[in-house]
Amino acid sequence: MNNSGKVPTDGGQSLGQNPFGALSAAGLPAASKASVPANAGNVVHASTGSSRAQPNKNRGRVDIKRSTAGRGGKTVTLVTGFVGIGLPEKESLCKKMRSACGCGGTVKDGDIEIQGDQREKIAAILSEAGFRPVFAGG
Numbered sequence: 421m422n423n424s425g426k427v428p429t430d431g432g433q434s435l436g437q438n439p440f441g442a443l444s445a446a447g448l449p450a451a452s453k454a455s456v457p458a459n460a461g462n463v464v465h466a467s468t469g470s471s472r473a474q475p476n477k478n479r480g481r482v483d484i485k486r487s488t489a490g491r492g493g494k495t496v497t498l499v500t501g502f503v504g505i506g507l508p509e510k511e512s513l514c515k516k517m518r519s520a521c522g523c524g525g526t527v528k529d530g531d532i533e534i535q536g537d538q539r540e541k542i543a544a545i546l547s548e549a550g551f552r553p554v555f556a557g558g
Contacts, residue, residue: 480504482546483556484539497539499532499546499553513549517542 485498499517502510510527517534518525521541525534534542543553 478552479550481552481554484542484546484553485555485557486537486539487557494535495537497534497537497542499534499542500530502530513545516545520545 480503481501482499483501485500486495487498488495507527510530510532514525514527514532514534517532517538521534521536521538523535523538525532527533539555543555546553
């Protein structure tokens with residue numbers, strides 16, 4: 421039952437030539453332990469909670485402002501100047517700030533708005549996340 425032009429798939433015939441058969445380990449450089457990062461085995465996602473990787477300590481400057489403009493006299497704390505982070509990370513930072521301050525807040529136009537004058541608590545959260553918070557304005 422050998423049809424001409426078809427390759428058998430029963431595994432009876434091996435490849436005629438192995439392209440890697442001629443390579444030998446003698447001509448290749450030895451793997452060094454320095455090529456593996458020191459913390460490669462210790463990186464665990466923060467969601468598991470067992471171990472946390474060190475956050476990047478230089479994620480940029482962010483400004484923390486207190487503002488009442490256009491809000492009927494209500495004070496809000498604005499966090500502006502984020503560079504290089506997306507909307508999901510801003511929303512997770514906003515959620516941490518809201519829970520730490522015990523108040524409401526939102527992400528609007530790329531900035532985080534937290535209700536009330538919460539600058540000190542927000543600065544601590546941003547420092548922990550690797551940002552460099554700077555108090556701007558009055």
